[in-house]
Amino acid sequence: MxxxxxxxxxxxxxxxxxxxxxxxxxxxxxxxxPAREMLGSMAPPEAVEKLRNELGLNEPLLVxxxxxIGHVLTGDFGMSYSxxxxxxxxxxxxxxxxxxxxxxxxxxxxxxxxxIGIMSATRQxxxxxxxxxxxxxxxxxxxxxWIGMLLVLIFALHFRWLPASGxxxxxxxxxxxxxxxxxxxxICMRMTRSTVLEVIxxxxxxxxRAKGQSEHRVLAHHALKNAxxxxxxxxxxxxxxxxxxxxxxxxxxxxxxxxxYMLQSILxxxxxxxxxxxxxxxxxxxxxxxxxxxxxxxxxPRIRSQxxxxxxxxxxxxxxx
Amino acid sequence: MNRATLPIAAGALGHPLRNRGKLREVWSRIRxxxxxxxxxxxxxxxxxxxxxxxxxxxxxxxxxxxxxxxxAPGVLRQYPLGTDSVGRDMLSRLIYGTRVSLVAGxxxxxxxxFLGMLLGGIGGFYGGKLDNAIMRVMDILLAxxxxxxxxxxxxxxxxxxxxxxxxxxxxxxPIFARVxxxxxxxxxxxxxxxxxxxxxxxxxxxxxxxxxxxxxxPVIVQFTLVIGHAIMEIAALSFLGLGAQPPxxxxxxxxxxxxxxxxDYGYMMTLPGIxxxxxxxxxxxxxxxxxxxxxxxxxx
Amino acid sequence: MSSSHTLLSxxxxxxxxxxxxxxxxxxxxxxFALEKGKTLGLVGETGAGKTTIAxxxxxxxxxxxGQIVGGSxxxxxxxxxxxxxxxxxxxxxxxxSMIFQDPMTALNPIDTVGEQIAEVLLLHEKISRAEARIxxxxxxxxxxISGERYDEYPHQFSGGMKQRVVIAIALACNPELLIAxxxxxxxxxxxxxxxxxxxxxxxxxxxxxxxMITHDLGIVAEMCDExxxxxxxxxxxxxxxxxxxxxxSHPYTKGLFNxxxxxxxxxxxxxxxxxxxxxxxxxxxPTGCRFSPRCPLKEDRCERxxxxxxxxxxGHRVRCWKWNRG
Numbered sequence: 015m016x017x018x019x020x021x022x023x024x025x026x027x028x029x030x031x032x033x034x035x036x037x038x039x040x041x042x043x044x045x046x047x048p049a050r051e052m053l054g055s056m057a058p059p060e061a062v063e064k065l066r067n068e069l070g071l072n073e074p075l076l077v078x079x080x081x082x083i084g085h086v087l088t089g090d091f092g093m094s095y096s097x098x099x100x101x102x103x104x105x106x107x108x109x110x111x112x113x114x115x116x117x118x119x120x121x122x123x124x125x126x127x128x129x130i131g132i133m134s135a136t137r138q139x140x141x142x143x144x145x146x147x148x149x150x151x152x153x154x155x156x157x158x159x160w161i162g163m164l165l166v167l168i169f170a171l172h173f174r175w176l177p178a179s180g181x182x183x184x185x186x187x188x189x190x191x192x193x194x195x196x197x198x199x200x201i202c203m204r205m206t207r208s209t210v211l212e213v214i215x216x217x218x219x220x221x222x223r224a225k226g227q228s229e230h231r232v233l234a235h236h237a238l239k240n241a242x243x244x245x246x247x248x249x250x251x252x253x254x255x256x257x258x259x260x261x262x263x264x265x266x267x268x269x270x271x272x273x274x275y276m277l278q279s280i281l282x283x284x285x286x287x288x289x290x291x292x293x294x295x296x297x298x299x300x301x302x303x304x305x306x307x308x309x310x311x312x313x314x315p316r317i318r319s320q321x322x323x324x325x326x327x328x329x330x331x332x333x334x335x
Numbered sequence: 336m337n338r339a340t341l342p343i344a345a346g347a348l349g350h351p352l353r354n355r356g357k358l359r360e361v362w363s364r365i366r367x368x369x370x371x372x373x374x375x376x377x378x379x380x381x382x383x384x385x386x387x388x389x390x391x392x393x394x395x396x397x398x399x400x401x402x403x404x405x406x407a408p409g410v411l412r413q414y415p416l417g418t419d420s421v422g423r424d425m426l427s428r429l430i431y432g433t434r435v436s437l438v439a440g441x442x443x444x445x446x447x448x449f450l451g452m453l454l455g456g457i458g459g460f461y462g463g464k465l466d467n468a469i470m471r472v473m474d475i476l477l478a479x480x481x482x483x484x485x486x487x488x489x490x491x492x493x494x495x496x497x498x499x500x501x502x503x504x505x506x507x508x509p510i511f512a513r514v515x516x517x518x519x520x521x522x523x524x525x526x527x528x529x530x531x532x533x534x535x536x537x538x539x540x541x542x543x544x545x546x547x548x549x550x551x552x553p554v555i556v557q558f559t560l561v562i563g564h565a566i567m568e569i570a571a572l573s574f575l576g577l578g579a580q581p582p583x584x585x586x587x588x589x590x591x592x593x594x595x596x597x598x599d600y601g602y603m604m605t606l607p608g609i610x611x612x613x614x615x616x617x618x619x620x621x622x623x624x625x626x627x628x629x630x631x632x633x634x635x
Numbered sequence: 636m637s638s639s640h641t642l643l644s645x646x647x648x649x650x651x652x653x654x655x656x657x658x659x660x661x662x663x664x665x666x667f668a669l670e671k672g673k674t675l676g677l678v679g680e681t682g683a684g685k686t687t688i689a690x691x692x693x694x695x696x697x698x699x700x701g702q703i704v705g706g707s708x709x710x711x712x713x714x715x716x717x718x719x720x721x722x723x724x725x726x727x728x729x730x731x732s733m734i735f736q737d738p739m740t741a742l743n744p745i746d747t748v749g750e751q752i753a754e755v756l757l758l759h760e761k762i763s764r765a766e767a768r769i770x771x772x773x774x775x776x777x778x779x780i781s782g783e784r785y786d787e788y789p790h791q792f793s794g795g796m797k798q799r800v801v802i803a804i805a806l807a808c809n810p811e812l813l814i815a816x817x818x819x820x821x822x823x824x825x826x827x828x829x830x831x832x833x834x835x836x837x838x839x840x841x842x843x844x845x846x847m848i849t850h851d852l853g854i855v856a857e858m859c860d861e862x863x864x865x866x867x868x869x870x871x872x873x874x875x876x877x878x879x880x881x882x883x884s885h886p887y888t889k890g891l892f893n894x895x896x897x898x899x900x901x902x903x904x905x906x907x908x909x910x911x912x913x914x915x916x917x918x919x920x921p922t923g924c925r926f927s928p929r930c931p932l933k934e935d936r937c938e939r940x941x942x943x944x945x946x947x948x949x950g951h952r953v954r955c956w957k958w959n960r961g
Contacts, residue, residue, distance in 0.1 A: 032475035037487060044491040139699075151623070155615035157567040159574050160590055160608035167601050217740035223695060224734075225755040225804065226727035229720070236743050258480025262571050276483070277575065280490040288487070296478045314745055315788040367655065 018321040022307065026300045030293065031083070037292045038079050041285050047071075048095050048283045069095075086293065092286035096279070101290045104275070109294060111181050111271035115194070115263065116256045118187055122195030123202045123252060128245070130199075131206025136233060138211065146203060153200025158259045162193035162266040179268040190267045194259040198252050205248040206241070213241045242313050250306035254299050364628040371624020377617035385434035392427035396584040399423055408602050417602055419592065425602070428584040429610050435585045436614060439500050440566035446504030447565075448558055451511025458512070459519030466516075473509040481506040485568055489577040496569075496585060499578035503568045507561055514557050518550040552629040559622030563615035570611055586611050642844050643669040643692070643812060648706035650684075650691050653699075657918035661687045663868045664706070669812070669861075674838065674845040676859035678852065678891070682914055684868040685848045689814045692846075693733050694723040710812065729759040732805035736817040738798035742789040748800050749775065749785030752807055759808045771807070778803040779833060795826035802834065809841055816848045831858060852895060856880065864888050867915055867925040870944070874951035884953040886930045924955070932957050 049065040050057065066072050070081065085092060091101035130150075134143045169189060170178035180186050213219070214237050222236045223229075261273030268274075272291055279287035311318045365371055384391055393413070400422035408417040408425070416425040454473070458466035476484065484506040485499075492498035570587025572578035579585035581592075586607040593603030650662040662684045669675045677685040690696045691703055694715065708715040710730060715723075727733075735741055742751060752771040756762065762770070772782035778799040789797055798818060805813055815834070819827040835858060838845055847858050855862060856876070863873040864885065872885040883889050890910040912929040915921055921928055927937040936956070944952040 028471070029474050029478050032471065033478045036475055040487055040491050045493065151619055152612065152616060155563060155612045155619055157570055157574075157587070157608070157611055159571055159587075160604075160611065163590065163594065163597065163604055164608065167597060167604070171598055171601075217735065217737060218743045220695070220735065221741045221801070221804070222743070222754075224693065224727055224732065226724040226729060226758050227754070228724065236746075239745055240743070254480055255482075258482035261480070261482060261486070262575065265575060277486065280486060281576075292479060292483070292487075295480070295483065299478055299480070316744060316790045319788075319790065 018324060019304075019308065021324075022304055026297075026304070030296055030300065033296045034083070034289060034293055035079060037289060038082070038285075039075065041280075041283075041288060042075060042078075044283065046283050048285060051283050052095050082289065086290075091290040091293075094279075094287050095284045096282055096287075101286045104287065105272060105290050105294055108270060108272045108275050111269055112257070112260050112264070112273055113298075114187065115181075115190055115260045115269065115271060116253065118191035119194035119198055119256045119259070120249070120253050122191055123198035123256070124249060126195070127199040127202030128206055131203040132210055132238070134203065134207045135210035135214065143207075147207070150200040150203045153196055154204065156197060158194055158197050159262045159266050161196055162190065162263050165189045165193055166266070181267075181269040181271070186269075190263050190269060193263050193266070194256050197259070198256055201252060202245075202248060206245055209241045209244045209248075210237060213237045216240070239313070243310055246306055246309055246313075250302055253302050257295060257298065361628050365624055368624040368627060370620050371628070374617040374620025374622075374624065377613070378621060381433055381614055381617065382437065384430055385437050388431050388434045392424075392430040394424040394427040396428045396431040397423060397582040398427070405596070405600055407600070408606075416606060419589075419603055420596060420600075425606055428589060429586070429606060432584045432586045432589065432607065432610060433614070435496070435579065435583060436566050436570070436611070439496060439569045439585070440562050443500045443504040443565040443569060444507065444558060444562045446501065447507035447561065448511050448554065450504075451508045451513075452515050452554065454508065455512035455515030456519065459516035459523075469512070470516075473512050476506070476509045482568060482571060485572060486575070486577060489572050494577055494580050496573070496579040496583060499569050499572040502572065502577075503565050506568075507565065510561060511554065511557060514553050515550060518553050522549050556622065556626045556629060559618060559625055563618040563622070566615055566618075567611065640671040641668050642671045642711060643846075644707075644709045645688075645692070646707045648688065648691055648708060649704050650687050650696060650701060651704050652701045654918075659917045660920060661701070661868055661917060662691065665863075665865075665868075665870055666706075667863050667870065667873060669844055669846065671811075671844055672842050673860040674847055674858055676855040676862045677846060677848045677865055678850065678855055678862055679865035680850055680914060682917075683865040685865050686816055687868075688865070689733060689816055689846065689848060692812075693727055693731050693814060694718070695727075695733070725759070728755045728805075728810070729808045730810055731812045731814065732808075732810040733814040733816065734798075734801050734805045734818050737821050738794050738801055739821070741801050742797060744789055747786050747788055748780075748792065749787075752800070752804050755804050755807050774803045774807045775800075777806075777837070795822055795830060798822060798830055799833070802830070802837070806837055806841060806843065810843060812844050812846065813838070814846045814848070817850070818847075819854070820849075820851075827854075834858070852891065864891070867920065868917065869925060869954065870952070871926065871954045872952065873944075874947075878948070878951035882947070882951065884947050884951070885926075885955050886932050886957070887926050890929075890931075926955075 047062070047066070049062050049069060049071060053062055053065060070078055073081075082092070089102065091105070093099065094101050094104060097104070130146050134146050137143050166178045166189065169176045176189050177186050178189070181190075214233075219232060219236055222232045227236075257273075260271065261277060263269070264271045264274035265277060272294065276288060276291040278284075279291070311321050400418070402422065403411065403414065403418050404420055404422040406414055406418045408415065410417070414424050414426070416429065418424055419428070454469050458469040485502040488502035488505055489499050492501060569578055570585065570590070573585045573587035574591040576591070579588045581588065589607040590604050593600070593605075593607070596603050645668070646666045648662055648665045649660075652659040652661055665684075665688055667675065677688065679685050687696065687701070690701075692708055692715065696703065703716055706716070710726070715726070742748070746754075749768065749771050752774050753764070753767040756767045756770055756774075757764070760767075768785070772785055775785060776782050780796060780799055780803070784792075789800070792800065802818070818834070819830050822830060831854065834845075837843070845858075847854070849855060859876055861873070861875050862879045863870045864879065864887065865871070866887050872879060872883075872888045874882075879888060880892075883892060887910070890908075894909045910929055915925060915928065921938070923938040923940055924930070924942045927933045930937065942954045942956060944954050945956070947953050
């Protein structure tokens with residue numbers, strides 16, 4: 015199993031490289047010259063050209079990219095074009111806020127979405143099913159940024175119970191986390207409901223009932239444990255999308271997180287910041303996926319066997335990855 | 336509950352379903368799903384509003400009338416939904432916004448579907464190294480949240496609704512590529528393809544006659560699921576300033592516009608959001624209904 | 636049927652499914668009795684209602700939309716219809732067990748095979764987990780699987796072995812009645828023979844009565860003492876093995892026998908003789924005899940009136956007025 019983990023981590027690398035390259039190319043294709051942006055439109059062309067050479071912007075794209083990767087591997091993410099401060103520190107100081115936001119909204123999603131989805135599935139067609147299903151459908155139809163602003167309107171401006179911006183204290187976390195969490199919970203609820211419905215119709219559930227097992231155990235032990243895998247997949251995917259939702263939500267709530275920073279940097283053509291930020295996010299994403307895959311193995315013995323077989327095959331082939 | 340899911344029914348029905356019969360069966364299933372029909376009707380209405388916006392809207396979307404600026408809904412009869420900060424009629428802007436959002440959402444999804452089907456289809460049908468390469472590229476596109484990808488592409492292409500549409504479309508390609516590829520892979524294994532091959536059907540004929548109809552259903556379902564999402568993402572991009580530029584009455588841009596007036600003129604922000612919600616809700620109702628109709632086993 | 640010791644008595648059992656498209660009359664006035672230690676074969680095509688009858692006996696008819704609308708079922712004199720779930724749960728797995736057709740999906744993929752056997756033991760017997768494990772291993776051995784495989788998962792077993800596990804679960808608490816719904820249909824022919832032989836052996840050892848649902852007349856010949864032929868939710872012919880095989884009386888039953896390929900027929904260059912047509916739509920059943928649309932002996936009288944069961948000889952019943960002329 016450990017071999018499988020190693021293998022997965024190794025295969026993350028080409029993907030990360032690919033993403034970085036992709037963003038690199040996309041950014042450099044954009045119109046606008048970062049050197050000019052930094053010096054202002056009044057600057058003389060020689061100064062701009064000098065800065066371009068300093069930043070290495072005149073070299074072929076591939077050379078720039080390779081040099082960048084080389085630096086990153088030694089921990090040097092470069093300097094922000096706008097602030098001239100080291101990118102790595104700027105990113106690191108802002109990342110915790112984004113992670114907190116993504117984490118909290120995922121927690122809200124699971125706490126609300128899972129139980130309601132299960133209840134809905136077990137009481138199919140009753141009011142306890144139709145009502146949450148309708149509400150969930152509404153929930154997935156509302157854009158996150160709008161939910162955020164509605165929450166601000168109601169709870170911050172109207173009732174004045176909660177703050178409208180900032181992220182300094184836990185109280186500040188509530189509205190933005192719910193802004194993302196509500197939409198996510200709706201998605202999670204729908205997915206949970208359909209998964210549980212599908213599992214309940216499987217033959218082994220009928221076998222369990224034919225044994226005389228109580229409906230409660232049939233559900234809790236046989237059905238839910240099997241439903242856990244697809245549900246876990248959804249939670250994992252949603253965590254990733256919650257990271258994305260955090261970017262927009264940070265804008266709505268003026269939260270000084272990575273997302274907001276990335277947005278500003280994209281608009282200001284601050285390449286090093288954007289590249290660094292993308293690496294951070296892509297690594298986080300990949301780690302989440304890896305964790306989900308490992309959790310699968312914990313739950314499902316068939317997947318455990320698969321992983322073991324896969325790592326055995328690797329060693330038999332002489333470690334050909 | 337329909338006959339096809341009864342434990343005894345499989346043999347009792349007996350009559351073999353040919354393709355035309357299948358279409359009729361799908362239609363009859365949808366017809367009975369009241370929610371889906373509701374969604375369809377709502378969408379048709381929205382579509383008509385969008386097409387005939389010029390006739391339906393009382394004012395142009397950029398007819399500014401400063402003296403009546405910031406009028407709340409219901410105060411003046413000529414402006415039933417109020418006016419914004421430069422005196423434009425909210426109702427008219429929302430009506431034009433319908434056309435903007437529906438066209439934008441459809442275009443973005445169409446881009447994603449076409450390119451996704453192309454890539455996924457090639458990969459799934461031919462397999463091997465080509466398939467691997469295509470799937471690696473899809474993995475790369477999926478390695479960051481979709482909204483981030485869309486933001487990056489949109490920022491590169493520059494502001495504007497068209498660029499936002501392309502950006503959102505590109506970000507959604509992997510979804511369709513995977514769906515198509517998955518469908519093709521599973522259909523390829525099915526025995527009736529082997530049977531067709533055994534009587535010497537040519538590849539293209541195989542694709543069209545046997546593979547395509549079965550692959551179409553999940554694509555249609557995915558299409559309806561993605562459109563709503565696309566509309567919301569385009570609205571988000573416009574909200575951030577990357578999509579529709581003023582004075583285009585895109586709902587997300589309108590919400591951003593209303594942000595500065597949140598305290599006292601909240602309707603400027605809530606009304607466009609409600610419009611988004613109603614539109615995406617209708618799309619999702621129809622999409623859910625389609626999904627249930629095309630694969631009834633999923634329903635119960 | 637004689638009453639030396641009637642274990643199961645089913646009288647006029649009627650089960651309907653209420654669907655959006657109409658009411659499916661799945662089972663109509665079915666009556667039979669099963670003696671202790673005997674095996675009854677329920678024979679018929681797919682969709683005839685055999686499984687529904689079985690589900691009715693064990694109380695697992697899916698409740699929306701199905702329900703037992705009439706008749707009685709008695710096991711050892713104890714009524715099985717209309718009971719509270721808690722009562723039925725004590726019967727399932729303990730007094731009546733049921734096994735189904737597809738072994739590949741019948742077992743929970745994330746529980747070990749041993750745990751799944753232990754589960755039924757712990758449900759019905761007051762023993763500790765450790766004792767349950769020991770007993771479960773015994774049960775495994777009895778179906779021909781090494782006890783060492785207790786901790787293995789279903790995906791590590793072949794189809795035939797999975798079905799043995801399923802049988803082990805069903806017989807673990809020594810039930811009085813085992814209902815087997817096409818237990819070997821999904822298995823290879825050679826494995827089929829093994830599993831059936833094992834079932835017969837266990838049945839004799841444990842004195843279990845059995846209802847064997849199948850469409851395969853060969854299996855019927857090997858396993859069953861009595862037979863009931865089901866068509867469109869009704870019994871069209873019933874009796875002992877000898878009655879039905881040697882004195883076949885109903886046109887449908889005759890059609891079933893005739894559609895079997897046989898070496899003799901091939902030698903005579905006879906073509907296969909399937910029964911023309913298909914089973915009727917259970918929502919729109921024909922008036923009169925349900926088999927008449929496909930019957931080679933059909934007359935006007937057949938379509939007008941419902942046919943009742945007539946007694947051909949003691950214990951042999953047929954639902955056709957032409958039984959002594961066909």
